Amino acid sequence: MAADEPRGSATTLGEIIRQQRELAELSMRQFAELAGISNPYLSQIERGLRAPSEHVLEAIARTLKVSADTLYAQAGVKSPSADAEDSAVLDAIAEDPRLTARQRTALREVYDAFVSTSPRASATNRGAKNRSRAK
Missing domain, CATH: 1.10.260.40 (lambda repressor-like DNA-binding domains)
Known part of the structure; x- marks a missing residue:
């Protein structure tokens, strides 16, 4: 400094x-x-x-x-644990055979909305939206 x-x-x-x-x-x-x-x-x-x-x-x-x-x-840095948490949730949504493609999309959108408005996400660069759209 x-x-x-x-x-x-x-x-x-x-x-x-x-x-x-x-x-x-x-x-x-x-x-x-x-x-x-x-x-x-x-x-x-x-x-x-x-x-x-x-x-x-x-x-x-x-x-x-x-x-x-x-x-x-x-520090405005996304923590490795946040990446792991996002990935685990999005993987579970993507891999659940009981869900339709439409349900998966809806769940990812709801998850992204909740995560992006959480207090922890406000100071970090959450990448869940980009990853969820790639699946």
Whole structure:
């Protein structure tokens, strides 16, 4: 984050993690120890040089007392778990032999409508509509 940038303008995942760590008044070394990761790795994440794995992001989120999905949402990034959830639902709709093509279309449209208006979707780029139309 540049020195002349306002403190509330964090936009990348690393910047958000740094901002939250600083709000918790933890040094990078203290935070890394609490999260169970190395200090250099945390530094690289905060500077945007490395993306944390899901496992590491979950450890960081636990240390910050927030969910990993919250961190993804604040950064405007769709979480891997959201992709998996959407995919599982859309796959179940597509593979159910009891549904007609028309019913499948209606279910995907209803699902897309609900997902796109959920609070979690408002800050993330949900891709369910694009995937559901491809099936």
